[in-house]
Amino acid sequence: MRKRYLQLEKATQIRKKLAQFIDEKSFAFPKYDTLARLLCGKYKLSEQQASDLFAIYSAISSVRSLKLSERRNLFFVRKKRTDHLLHLVESEQLTKIEIEKYINYGLRLKCYLTKSNDNYAKRMKLKKLLADKIIFNLFIERSSRTHRSFDAAAKMLGASVINEKDPTAISLMSRNESFADSIRTFCQYSDLLILRAPWPYVIEEAIEAQKKLQNIIPVINAGSGSNQHPTQGLLDVMTIKEVLKIKSFDELKKKRVVIIGTRFKRALRSFIITLYAVCPEIEFVIIAPPGESSLKNITKRLNFDSLDITISNSISKSVRGALVIYLASIESKPTSNYQKTLKLKEKNLKFADKRCIILHPLPRNSEMNYNIGRMPSNQIWTQVKNGLYIRAILLIDCFGRLKKIEKILRKI
Numbered sequence: 001m002r003k004r005y006l007q008l009e010k011a012t013q014i015r016k017k018l019a020q021f022i023d024e025k026s027f028a029f030p031k032y033d034t035l036a037r038l039l040c041g042k043y044k045l046s047e048q049q050a051s052d053l054f055a056i057y058s059a060i061s062s063v064r065s066l067k068l069s070e071r072r073n074l075f076f077v078r079k080k081r082t083d084h085l086l087h088l089v090e091s092e093q094l095t096k097i098e099i100e101k102y103i104n105y106g107l108r109l110k111c112y113l114t115k116s117n118d119n120y121a122k123r124m125k126l127k128k129l130l131a132d133k134i135i136f137n138l139f140i141e142r143s144s145r146t147h148r149s150f151d152a153a154a155k156m157l158g159a160s161v162i163n164e165k166d167p168t169a170i171s172l173m174s175r176n177e178s179f180a181d182s183i184r185t186f187c188q189y190s191d192l193l194i195l196r197a198p199w200p201y202v203i204e205e206a207i208e209a210q211k212k213l214q215n216i217i218p219v220i221n222a223g224s225g226s227n228q229h230p231t232q233g234l235l236d237v238m239t240i241k242e243v244l245k246i247k248s249f250d251e252l253k254k255k256r257v258v259i260i261g262t263r264f265k266r267a268l269r270s271f272i273i274t275l276y277a278v279c280p281e282i283e284f285v286i287i288a289p290p291g292e293s294s295l296k297n298i299t300k301r302l303n304f305d306s307l308d309i310t311i312s313n314s315i316s317k318s319v320r321g322a323l324v325i326y327l328a329s330i331e332s333k334p335t336s337n338y339q340k341t342l343k344l345k346e347k348n349l350k351f352a353d354k355r356c357i358i359l360h361p362l363p364r365n366s367e368m369n370y371n372i373g374r375m376p377s378n379q380i381w382t383q384v385k386n387g388l389y390i391r392a393i394l395l396i397d398c399f400g401r402l403k404k405i406e407k408i409l410r411k412i
Contacts, residue, residue, distance in 0.1 A: 010043065012198045012225075015199035015201070018053065018201075019200040022064055029058050032054050036050045036051075036054070049178050052178050055208075064204075071092075075089055084399075085398050087203065087220070090228045090230060091228060091230040091233045094277065099278055100249070106389040108409045110242075127158035129404055129405060130159040130395065130396070134159065136162045136164070136192070136194065137154075138194065149387040150222065153388050153395055156388070159395070162186075162189065164186075183205075192217055195224075196221075196223040202225065203219055227266055233271045234274060236267075238389075242386070243382060249278040249279045250279065252278075252281075253281040255323040258322040259272075259286045259328060260325065261287070261288060264328045268326075272307075280307075287342060288342075316348060323355060323357075325352065325357070326358075327358065328367075343369065344358070344369065346371055356377055357378075358372065358379060360380045
């Protein structure tokens with residue numbers, strides 16, 4: 001068992017190193033000879049494994065160098081009147097129109113299942129939507145809410161589900177099989193792959209691995225290292241719209257969103273990108289200890305010229321007039337002073353907007369006072385519930401079946 005976890009750690013280290021080459025835009029991706037010395041020497045990979053990784057990551061590097069509009073076209077099936085999602089890779093690929101579409105469908109689905117009688121008949125209708133599909137949940141990195149909500153959403157829609165949640169069980173870790181070959185194998189047994197792993201660009205790697213296959217299946221990002229978590233960003237923004245009863249996201253113009261902590265980097269990045277996409281005029285305030293390294297990691301990837309982000313280390317000043325408070329914890333040790341000073345308390349909320357809501361991607365520790373968790377402003381469990389509905393809609397759209405759900409929901 002210990003050996004398998006070492007294999008996982010090794011696979012993660014290799015890919016993080018390759019991701020650094022991609023992120024350093026001033027440098028071209030290394031030539032094979034240069035990279036082979038690193039992979040075969042330091043990491044002791046075989047020539048075949050090194051060659052596979054080089055081919056895949058050099059292709060990812062080429063895709064990442066494309067303009068955003070060009071990348072978007074790679075992740076959608078573009079046909080007349082039948083545009084639909086092919087892969088959900090990153091939050092940036094979704095436009096305002098697409099985000100609003102998914103959120104509106106998610107809210108209508110929630111209303112359909114929770115606000116009227118004859119629930120059995122309704123669920124039987126939903127079960128026909130994906131009854132002919134098999135969905136593979138591959139979670140190399142452990143998960144509670146994301147994994148279970150995707151599992152529940154797929155079963156709610158009638159799909160069969162294969163769950164692989166033990167990172168040491170797959171051949172990638174136990175027999176030193178290449179990740180690309182593992183993906184190609186799983187694609188033979190399923191119609192859609194939901195993937196989480198502890199390294200960045202894992203979704204792009206899974207997509208590139210399929211290019212040797214006759215049939216390419218959709219891949220959904222369920223969390224890629226510290227990079228992206230697009231479904232979390234969607235459910236967060238869906239919760240804001242539902243709880244604040246927003247008809248148009250333009251109502252959020254000039255409103256303040258306060259983020260306390262930077263621990264959950266991928267969730268934070270996707271939340272900021274998604275919310276910015278629907279309303280660029282929002283004011284973001286990130287509260288973190290001075291010099292926290294993860295703060296630079298978050299902000300350096302948010303390449304929006306008009307993005308309004310203020311950095312602060314004081315809760316009392318920053319929450320004044322805040323409409324949304326997003327708790328994400330800090331990475332300092334629990335005994336540090338900042339764990340105490342950056343803890344949200346009831347007295348802080350007195351200065352916030354009267355409609356202020358509190359969100360948290362979970363798991364939580366001591367980021368807020370116990371009493372706040374019992375206040376109406378705490379919408380954490382609404383977030384958790386909304387994860388089921390937004391992920392169900394994404395699964396439906398990956399198979400181009402939004403028109404079928406529209407027929408079911410048209411009375412809502």
